[in-house]
Amino acid sequence: MEIRQGTAVSPGIAIGPALVLDTEGVRIPHRTVPPDQVGSEIARLRRALEETAADARNTRERMTERLGPALGNIYGAQQSLIEDRLLRTQIEARIQSQSYSAEYAVSRVIRDFVKRLEDAVELRGNIGAAEARRSASEFIDIERQLLSALLGHPTDPFVSLTEPVIVLATDLMPSDTADFSPRTVRAFATESGGATSHTAILAGALEIPAVVGLSRFLTDVSGGDTVIIDGDKGLLILDPDDETIARYEARRAEALARPDRYEHLRDMPSVTDDDPPVPIRLLGNIELAQEASQCLDRGAEGVGLYRTEFLYLNKTAHPTEEEHYAAYASVLQQIGPSRPVVIRTLDLGADKFSSVSGAVSGEKNPFLGLRSVRLCLNNLDLFKTQLRAVLRAAVFGDLRVMFPMISTVDELRRCKTLLNEVKEDLEYAGIPFKGGVRIGTMIEVPSAALMADVLAREVDFFSIGTNDLVQYTLAADRNNEHVANLYNPADPAVLRLIRMVMQAAHKHKIDVNVCGEMSGEPLYIPLLVGLGLRQLSATPRKIPEIKRVIRDLKIAEAERVAEHALTLETARQVESYLRKQFPPEGPD
Template sequence: MSSPEKDEIVVQGIAASQGIAYGQIFLFVRSEVEIPTYQVDPAKRIDEVARFDRALVMTRQQIARIKAEVEKNIGPEEAAIFDAHLMVLEDQALIGETIRAFESTGNNIETCFNLVSQRYIKAFSEIDDEYLRERAGDLRDVTQRVLQNLLGQTENALNRLADQRIVVSHEISPSDSATLDRSATLAIVTDSGSKTSHAVIVARSMKVPAVVGVRNLTQRVKSGDWAIVDGYDGIVILNPTESTLFRYGKVQERKKSFESRLLEANREPAITKDGVSVTLMANIEKADEVGIVKNFFAQGVGLFRTEFLFMNAARMPSEQEQFVAYKSAAAALAPQPVIIRTLDIGGDKPLSLQADLFPKEDNPFMGFRAIRFCLEHQDIFKDQLRAILMASAHGKVRIMYPMISGSEEMARANAVLAECMTELKQRGQPFDENIEVGAMIEIPSAAATIDLLAPDCAFFSIGTNDLIQYLLAIDRVNDRIAHLYEPTHPAVLRTLQHIVEEAHKHGIPVSVCGEMAGDPVFSPLLLGLGVDALSMSPAWIPSVKYLVRAMTMAEARALAAEALTLGSPKEIYARCDAFYRARVKMD
């Protein structure tokens, strides 16, 4: 029961896994490994490298056991999380740099490995892409395991909770989340993290509520405190009163009933009440996610982020290896389209396997990345383009270039593509000679010159995450100014309107694949502005489809027209939120 002597406290975080839980807190404090530094006797240096090899082997065995356990208890998709961990242990750049540091300094291998690993962790932590930024957690988790094995320390684990508990921690590593006692974990709350952290992925698969980004909560609570975790609205309520408990009991009943209705409605087509069909597609990172795409009835893949083939690889993936991945997705989803985005990497997303390709930059978000990197390293670019072209013989594949700034860049990319087509013809390799090619519109210069890009494009896809960031000069991962990142800023709406109108003048369809597309509060606004398709995380499709089926397109157009007359982002958001709430009843 709640503690009457304490005041109720409501703290806001980020809703990460839906559901509501009530119970006592278990405060999980994960201590960092303390690393001694000392010089190794030159006569024992071979033994020191051998000790490092043994620790790597032991870590591989531990992770393989965890993976097998997760696959057995949760499922193969969640177990695939640990493939990235195993790849870290095969990363020749990481291992090689550690041994070179040891040979040059003579310091013990723990010190050298930690210094090299921290450099990689820092690079990933500074990446703009939320999903990739979370991969720093993979590397941090593996690093801790290797160091523990080198030092002979025992593993941290959450598999022995005394009773049902809400687990509160600064962060929960993938290994920790995999060992969570499923029968005793009521909810997960972390100070840090995001919707794409592995703890969240595991929480969703376990149907456990999760709230992340609740700053400094670990400093405000202790084990045994009572709390409510609201995974729908991202709220944690400490010391809830009896009236709050009663209210949340009713909310939980309504939410569960509404979720069932969402999933049921998702089996129906995405058609508005006035008969307009809406295309809802999925964003994926890996070919093996096509099963999820089908499960949520997506109408194809609007964004296949190919950089994950490169980010977790111990070496640059070959043309053939890429072809296998792209072909499997295209074939499995045929005849629905799969839009494959070419490598969006560099600058803020360095490749650990070939770090020498990336110069140090003061402002990597606007630096040597994406299409800029590919046009300079055409050997890498052409391997990927040939692989995509070959996959086009097995399904409806489209090619999309990221971070296009203008027509000259688009023409250069298409010229490289034409070379690849000629090379495949010479090989006698079949491919779709009429494959459609499009551009991501995420740079203001591209948005302003849609008419100039149109002759070289069959479609446009708006990456709202970056476009908003660049339009408003807001670094959305900078905590001090992230609150200024406003999707409903009039400049954003006017830019979106301009993109759609100019594209449609030239007969070119426009989709949105940024976070706005998957938010049911914003999706009617985008559709009202004339966007032809929305692409999102598969799990968001039911919520968006439900709203599509509850509105008319005429109402969405009226909402967009009104929003374009307003000057305040908050006022525009309020109109969108009211539109959503008027049509989505949870009772």
């Protein structure tokens, strides 16, 4: 049994078979076979080895003719490895001695080879490290080819699932997780990724347990292995023993049987414990239209952030105006005409995958490149399609539009001009729309925070996106586990920028919301309220506990805490101070 520590991004316990997506999505369906099928499994293995070796031989000849013998020899080396007698003997021995399926035996033997190569790298340091890593990569590629041959070259790893799986991968893009559901996926764990990546956000929205940032572990696990995901403590347990499985089964059963301890607060108002009480509006963040009902179920007063990127993912073409319109109208109809729904325009690029035309692939520094509103202003037809659908759907309720990643006043004004042009186009065409939608801008880069006093004259509301604001303020990639110690919402530099934005908003009498992960963390709620925040937006499952914190809070206490926090010098000092002032409720 091995226990790996990562970053918990979505709570819950999951136990089940692993689905390893490291080999281009090839899934191993069975770990063992009946003893009377061992002979046929060995025959399948030999056919797959012959087929794969022939493919490598043909590829070597083709590449040699096209690019010369040096590159052709790469495939010749693969052919030699596939035809190696030791490899075949070891795989066949696993099938004969342990009744492994051909697929599982291939994966297990090759993963053992890779593990030994990686162990050698650790022992020798940099000496021979590059060569060892190349060899490990070649073995992984051979594994992929052999599994593909054995399984008939499958294309969809989720086809013919007989039970939900636990997905393990180097990393997952939002497009990979868009179709995840409890019916097919119990949980997932990745070697890379951070707590505020969009994949992590989606896992929370779908309420699937998830752990990210585990570093390398895929060479120690094969498809079909039993694993445990502890999304509460950020643990991945490989090959758990019977006692551990029993303990986690008990924890999981207890969690399923226990009702939400804050469920009774759902219909109670979100107000402070003052006389008179001060309202703190709670809204929900959603990724998918069908999540709107979850906001109401958890006691939210509307949608504070509707991320629209998932309309573009898993698509061979851009979504049409009618597809946009149908999604937005559906959310508004679920939420009702009197509750706000804030639609954020397309925010793709950098850490989010899409085939949107105009995007630049392979940018040297994508987080500082053509992403978000910059991408939209570089592709006006794409942008206008979305804005037309927004204005049309607005007739169903209190729809508001918000522009992300604004870094200059000029960018915001260009967005507003384009919105006015779309209004004129709709009016000229005689298409029903609502022209008086409220306009907002995200504050998620330092330049926008510093210019908040000017931006506040241009919009009806601000929404502080703390995920990106922290990242850009501290120059720490939020998905890079190597700088995780720098990425911290409690850093005094971030708090001072938030205070600056709050002061500008209050001066110009516009609303301000916080919609990043910071607003979903109970520890930070008193601090945000003390800085002047009167509206929060978080994933629906976090709303009941946030409401509990608010209902126990007094404004004077929150202001005192915020004032003192702003005098501290480090994020660690701020967090330590907040924990002393507001200990977590109940047992850890």
